[in-house]
Amino acid sequence: MTLAVDLPVPGRALAIGAHADDIEFGCGATLAKWSAAGTHVTMCICTDGSKGTWDGDADLGALIALREREQRDAAAILGAHDVVFLRYVDGELDSGLEPRAAVCRVIREARPDVVLGHDPWQPYRIHPDHYHAGLLVTSGIVAARDPHFFPEQGIAPHRPSTLLCFEPGRVDHVENVDGCVDHKIDALLAHRSQWRSTMAIDDQPDVQRAAFADKLRSEARATGLRAGLRAGEAFARIDDL
Numbered sequence: 676m677t678l679a680v681d682l683p684v685p686g687r688a689l690a691i692g693a694h695a696d697d698i699e700f701g702c703g704a705t706l707a708k709w710s711a712a713g714t715h716v717t718m719c720i721c722t723d724g725s726k727g728t729w730d731g732d733a734d735l736g737a738l739i740a741l742r743e744r745e746q747r748d749a750a751a752i753l754g755a756h757d758v759v760f761l762r763y764v765d766g767e768l769d770s771g772l773e774p775r776a777a778v779c780r781v782i783r784e785a786r787p788d789v790v791l792g793h794d795p796w797q798p799y800r801i802h803p804d805h806y807h808a809g810l811l812v813t814s815g816i817v818a819a820r821d822p823h824f825f826p827e828q829g830i831a832p833h834r835p836s837t838l839l840c841f842e843p844g845r846v847d848h849v850e851n852v853d854g855c856v857d858h859k860i861d862a863l864l865a866h867r868s869q870w871r872s873t874m875a876i877d878d879q880p881d882v883q884r885a886a887f888a889d890k891l892r893s894e895a896r897a898t899g900l901r902a903g904l905r906a907g908e909a910f911a912r913i914d915d916l
């Protein structure tokens with residue numbers, strides 16, 4: 676399959692992730708590139724992050740607040756303008772009508788040219804929130820563009836031009852992120868409460884932080900190679916919205 680490289684820099688972009696840190700893993704370098712080029716970037720986090728710890732005795736109210744602070748810090752590093760927290764219970768996200776209306780509202784309010792989200796069709800993924808967050812993005816776009824969905828919202832319909840699915844089941848689009856990978860790494864490291872559970876940074880933080888950064892740089896190099904670039908982020912791209 677031929678790989679397309681680089682969308683035109685969008686005026687407005689909206690990235691939707693299940694959890695704090697998912698967007699940075701999936702498309703952090705692309706968002707950093709676009710925001711530096713003038714794109715208005717909005718991030719939307721579907722869940723409250725309340726299961727994102729291996730500590731069985733954690734104070735969950737404090738954890739939710741901490742994860743939102745970390746997400747705002749990460750957004751600032753990427754140059755994003757807004758973060759919207761939908762605060763559904765972590766691990767219990769579904770893709771029914773109520774959360775679909777919430778995502779539809781975010782799309783109608785943010786009015787993005789490009790939406791980025793989890794690929795709902797990625798095979799053999801076990802975390803249900805990623806699957807449901809992906810479905811909420813596709814069903815939310817369909818609702819946002821058509822006036823007879825959720826008219827009680829009283830917001831004009833909005834049809835984005837392109838959807839980029841991150842961590843994709845098939846890759847047909849690559850964004851050139853040469854020079855932006857370190858912003859992605861810095862944004863991910865802002866999620867300090869996730870170092871142990873998702874970044875394998877624990878008892879030897881200096882060594883393990885460096886190993887984490889190396890892993891992300893080599894992933895970006897490998898993706899870039901597929902498209903003749905020095906660094907890339909991979910997507911499944913849908914233009915027919």
Ligand SMILES: [Zn+2]
Nearest residue numbers: 693694697805
């Ligand atoms: Zn996640």
